[in-house]
Amino acid sequence: MPPADSRPPAPNLLLAGFMGTGKSALGRQLARRWRRPFVDTDEAVERLAGMSIPELFEKHGEARFRELEREVVTSHLPDAGAVIACGGGLVIPEGMAELARSKGVVVCLFASVETILRRTAGNSRRPLLNGVDLETRVRELMRSREQAYLRAGVAVYTDGRSLQQLCDIVGRVYDREARALIRRDREG
Numbered sequence: 001m002p003p004a005d006s007r008p009p010a011p012n013l014l015l016a017g018f019m020g021t022g023k024s025a026l027g028r029q030l031a032r033r034w035r036r037p038f039v040d041t042d043e044a045v046e047r048l049a050g051m052s053i054p055e056l057f058e059k060h061g062e063a064r065f066r067e068l069e070r071e072v073v074t075s076h077l078p079d080a081g082a083v084i085a086c087g088g089g090l091v092i093p094e095g096m097a098e099l100a101r102s103k104g105v106v107v108c109l110f111a112s113v114e115t116i117l118r119r120t121a122g123n124s125r126r127p128l129l130n131g132v133d134l135e136t137r138v139r140e141l142m143r144s145r146e147q148a149y150l151r152a153g154v155a156v157y158t159d160g161r162s163l164q165q166l167c168d169i170v171g172r173v174y175d176r177e178a179r180a181l182i183r184r185d186r187e188g
Contacts, residue, residue, distance in 0.1 A: 009079070010036075010080060011105050011181050012078060012079075012080055012081065013030065013083045013170075014107070016086045016106055016107070017109035018142055018149070020088075020111065020115070020120040022119075022158045022163075026158075026166050034083065041073065041077075041084065041087050045069055048072060049065075053065065066089070070093075070096065080104070086100065091153075092148045097152035101153070105174050107156055108149040108150070108154065108155050109158050110155055110156070110157045111159050115158070116142075117134055120138075154173050156170055156173060
């Protein structure tokens with residue numbers, strides 16, 4: 001068996017998917033369990049912008065937010081060994097799913113509209129849901145993003161599953177996908 005330091009570093013795990021699917025809660029739990037750093041791309045965007053996401057949307061619009069999000073993924077994520085919760089729309093713009101996959105294993109979390117509505121109710125930090133009929137807006141956004149999420153990474157449904165169950169499920173998916181990624185890197 002080779003010495004531990006000769007093994008390739010563990011690829012990052014990037015959790016993508018719609019807002020309210022559990023990316024941050026699951027990411028934090030997995031990072032604790034695996035003793036890895038945790039990164040939330042929305043928090044990284046806020047640090048880079050020097051303001052909250054709602055302020056950024058209000059002052060500079062969604063386009064500027066997406067530019068900063070791309071910069072975070074391109075230049076501010078660890079190369080390996082981290083658990084990363086991606087913003088809800090991160091993998092949607094042209095080229096972003098590929099960029100995310102270049103940073104590690106991507107797992108996309110899904111939940112029902114009802115679950116998302118329950119989890120996001122009263123949260124004013126989600127500018128794409130402010131001041132609108134929430135159910136209609138969530139359905140529209142989910143419909144427009146679903147195929148992009150499915151192309152971005154392995155799909156895992158979070159409805160009816162505890163955080164512990166999701167840790168186990170995503171852990172198994174990550175192990176399988178990380179082994180395949182390391183094998184491709186060696187061969188390629």
